[in-house]
Amino acid sequence: MRIGVVTFPGSLDDSSALRAIRLAGGEAVPLFHASDDLKEVQAVVLPGGFSYGDYLRCGAISRFAPIMSSIIVAAEHGFPVLGICNGFQILTESHLLPGALIRNQDLHFICKDQPLTVENVNTPWTSGYTKGERIVVPIKNGEGSFQASAQTLSELEDEGRVVLRYADVNPNGSQNNIAGITNARGNVVGVMPHPEQAIESLTGPSEDGLTFFTSILHSLVGR
Amino acid sequence: MATIIVEVMLKPEILDPQGQAVAAALPRLGFNFAQSVRQGKRFEIVVAGEPTHAQLAEVEQAAEKLLSNPVIETYVVKVEK
Numbered sequence: 001m002r003i004g005v006v007t008f009p010g011s012l013d014d015s016s017a018l019r020a021i022r023l024a025g026g027e028a029v030p031l032f033h034a035s036d037d038l039k040e041v042q043a044v045v046l047p048g049g050f051s052y053g054d055y056l057r058c059g060a061i062s063r064f065a066p067i068m069s070s071i072i073v074a075a076e077h078g079f080p081v082l083g084i085c086n087g088f089q090i091l092t093e094s095h096l097l098p099g100a101l102i103r104n105q106d107l108h109f110i111c112k113d114q115p116l117t118v119e120n121v122n123t124p125w126t127s128g129y130t131k132g133e134r135i136v137v138p139i140k141n142g143e144g145s146f147q148a149s150a151q152t153l154s155e156l157e158d159e160g161r162v163v164l165r166y167a168d169v170n171p172n173g174s175q176n177n178i179a180g181i182t183n184a185r186g187n188v189v190g191v192m193p194h195p196e197q198a199i200e201s202l203t204g205p206s207e208d209g210l211t212f213f214t215s216i217l218h219s220l221v222g223r
Numbered sequence: 224m225a226t227i228i229v230e231v232m233l234k235p236e237i238l239d240p241q242g243q244a245v246a247a248a249l250p251r252l253g254f255n256f257a258q259s260v261r262q263g264k265r266f267e268i269v270v271a272g273e274p275t276h277a278q279l280a281e282v283e284q285a286a287e288k289l290l291s292n293p294v295i296e297t298y299v300v301k302v303e304k
Contacts, residue, residue: 057292064289093292100295102233103240147237147295173238 001220003213004031004041006071008062012049013084013196020196021045024213033065042220043080043124044071046087048140048194058101058143059089068094080124080216081188085141088180088190097183097190098156099148105173109142113205114193115167116179120160123182124219125189128211134167135208137193139179144192146174146181156181164191225274226303227282231291232263266290267303274302 003026005017014030021028029041033051038044052061062068068090075081075096083091091097104110113136118129129135148156153175156162164180180191195209233239239261246260270278282300291298 056289060289060292092294098294100292102237102295105238105240107240107244145238145240149294173240 001026001043001217002029002039002041003027003216004029004038004044006031006033006044006046006067008033008049008051008065008086008090010049010051010053011047011086013047013194014049016194017045017047017084017196020199020210020213023199024210024217026213026217031067033062033067036066036070038067038070038074043082043216044074045196046071046081046083046090047196048085048087051086051090054086054143057089057093058086059091059093062086062090063093072096075183075188078185078187080219082125082212082216083188083190084194084196085144085192088192089143091188091190096188097181098152099146099178099181101143101192102145102147103143104141104145104171107142109140110144110171111140112138112171114139114171114179116193117165117167118163119165120163120182120186122160123163123186123189124216125212126163126215127219128215135198135211136206137195137198137209138205139171139193140197141172141192144174145172146178146192148175159184161186163189164193224272225270227268227270227274227279228301228303229266229268229282229286229290230263230299230301231266231286231296232261232298233296235261237295264290 018028195212198204198209242260242262
């Protein structure tokens with residue numbers, strides 16, 4: 001199973017995402033922003049970082065990278081895409097996911113281990129979790145506050161498209177404690193927390209994040 | 224030569240933590256005039272000659288597509304001589 005990870009100028013967590021895919025048992029394929037070649041991968045991860053220095057708005061310039069034109073077309077046809085942190089911001093700027101991510105409520109850059117509840121286990125990226133499962137995964141961002149119109153929020157809630165929710169305390173002012181969402185079809189998932197940083201006890205607070213990567217491999221096998 | 228100005232502001236219903244931080248800092252310096260502060264962005268785009276209607280229409284498109292995020296922001300296009 002070939003899973004791609006895109007490197008943009010300013011990506012930070014691309015090598016961690018590649019490593020998480022390998023640890024889950026997949027073939028990790030590096031992809032480059034300046035090429036529109038998806039190299040026959042079966043799913044793609046947009047990693048965390050500060051692509052284009054977060055200039056203009058987080059993800060606003062990456063959205064127009066050549067690789068994104070291929071990803072947007074593929075995603076609209078059901079191709080699985082996971083955006084993590086900056087990757088989530090790129091997905092909202094691309095309009096593959098609704099809403100936007102703005103400056104954290106208290107303006108702090110927050111870096112901590114975050115308890116979360118997994119609410120949607122019907123996506124190819126979360127199918128290995130059980131609904132309502134509590135996991136601990138790091139967050140590390142300055143602009144992670146999820147905002148959407150009242151209509152978009154009620155659509156997300158009514159259609160069960162909230163994938164992850166902050167448990168206990170809301171760290172950043174995100175509406176409805178939203179930490180991750182999916183599109184109507186369920187193939188595109190964006191999360192602010194970093195599952196690729198919680199894949200083994202030596203380097204992370206838990207191994208809870210690895211399930212994102214084992215889930216996609218199982219989902220692809222089942223197709 | 225003229226300058227086309229694009230001003231981008233967060234929509235009124237979107238929380239503006241930066242503006243709030245500025246509003247909170249003003250009284251600490253003895254400035255007590257502000258009821259609230261909202262912070263935005265200003266783009267100054269220099270074009271050769273007088274901007275044409277076609278150019279302004281293109282700037283509108285760019286403002287919609289790149290300079291602002293219509294989900295959370297509004298924009299205004301003006302010409303400065």
